[in-house]
Amino acid sequence: MTLKHIILDTDPGVDDALAFLLAFGSPELTVEAVTTVAGNVSQEKGHRNAKQLLEFLERTDVPVCKGAVRPLMRELRHAEGVHGETGLGGAILPEPEMKSDDRSAVQMIHQKADELGKELILVAVGPLTNVAAAVVGDPELPSKLNGLVIMGGAYNLTPYGHGNVSAVAEFNVWHDPDAAKIVFNSGIPMVCAGLDTTTHPDYRMGVEMFKEIEALDTRRSRLVVDLCRSIVERLKGFNLHDPMAVAYLVDPTMFKTQRCRVDVETRGELTRGMTVVERRHHRVVEEEVNAEVIVEVDAERFHRLIMDRVARG
Numbered sequence: 001m002t003l004k005h006i007i008l009d010t011d012p013g014v015d016d017a018l019a020f021l022l023a024f025g026s027p028e029l030t031v032e033a034v035t036t037v038a039g040n041v042s043q044e045k046g047h048r049n050a051k052q053l054l055e056f057l058e059r060t061d062v063p064v065c066k067g068a069v070r071p072l073m074r075e076l077r078h079a080e081g082v083h084g085e086t087g088l089g090g091a092i093l094p095e096p097e098m099k100s101d102d103r104s105a106v107q108m109i110h111q112k113a114d115e116l117g118k119e120l121i122l123v124a125v126g127p128l129t130n131v132a133a134a135v136v137g138d139p140e141l142p143s144k145l146n147g148l149v150i151m152g153g154a155y156n157l158t159p160y161g162h163g164n165v166s167a168v169a170e171f172n173v174w175h176d177p178d179a180a181k182i183v184f185n186s187g188i189p190m191v192c193a194g195l196d197t198t199t200h201p202d203y204r205m206g207v208e209m210f211k212e213i214e215a216l217d218t219r220r221s222r223l224v225v226d227l228c229r230s231i232v233e234r235l236k237g238f239n240l241h242d243p244m245a246v247a248y249l250v251d252p253t254m255f256k257t258q259r260c261r262v263d264v265e266t267r268g269e270l271t272r273g274m275t276v277v278e279r280r281h282h283r284v285v286e287e288e289v290n291a292e293v294i295v296e297v298d299a300e301r302f303h304r305l306i307m308d309r310v311a312r313g
């Protein structure tokens with residue numbers, strides 16, 4: 001098994017927290033650093049949440065770096081209505097004691113890319129502000145990296161590929177569309193877990209699965225339950241957005257992807273943050289393909305992975 005070296009760029013966030021549990025519970029991955037970005041909650045809250053999660057996982061050896069406090073050009077808008085006031089739903093974790101790394105998120109990405117080069121994969125499960133800043137700061141970065149896996153976008157490639165924050169836009173891309181545009185056009189090989197599959201009813205955590213997790217009644221499963229309960233009750237299930245991006249790296253054979261040319265709408269009156277897929281097949285030439293979008297998931301294997309690695313650990 002080849003070990004995959006990742007940096008987890010995140011805005012924790014309840015489903016981000018599940019992505020932590022999966023990433024740190026997977027022997028296929030080694031997390032080189034965690035970098036935080038403003039999104040679901042402020043940079044400050046999300047950073048604190050990241051430290052709390054690392055302490056919960058007893059992984060304070062992993063550097064945690066502060067990143068962007070706001071989108072490149074837009075006003076700050078959080079999603080505390082979904083993720084709760086702290087960002088971690090109903091989970092209550094002790095005040096963190098670990099120190100933040102002195103390096104910024106961008107410095108850490110640059111440094112690890114220089115150290116690890118083609119070994120390094122970025123996993124971005126929040127707005128793409130840090131990744132865009134890293135690209136702008138080092139134009140060679142795209143060719144240094146092995147690739148980038150994101151949770152972001154709504155590609156209209158399945159019946160569920162419509163927006164969540166607006167009719168057409170997914171939250172992470174909508175939050176910082178200018179950053180997303182830079183990243184999609186950067187040349188970094190990208191795989192995208194978007195709403196097309198993360199909101200598909202067959203791939204969600206349903207109420208039954210939630211009850212199964214609740215019945216485990218361990219320290220770890222209780223955290224998952226506290227993170228997810230209010231969303232499960234409100235939406236009769238939980239969309240496994242961010243864990244799906246991590247799961248792709250753990251076992252890509254569970255997923256079908258479609259190679260696409262994707263661009264990001266930054267100016268539209270109704271379409272800010274829309275991920276626009278070129279559908280005119282005669283127009284897409286191989287050199288223009290810039291993303292592989294997940295379009296199908298082996299639901300049984302995905303759910304088993306979530307139970308084994310997120311809930312049981």
Ligand code: BDR
Binds near residue numbers: 125126
């Ligand atoms: C994405 O937005 C955030 O609210 C979630 O953490 C996820 O990364 C889903 O649109």
Ligand code: CA
Binds near residue numbers: 013
């Ligand atoms: Ca997120």
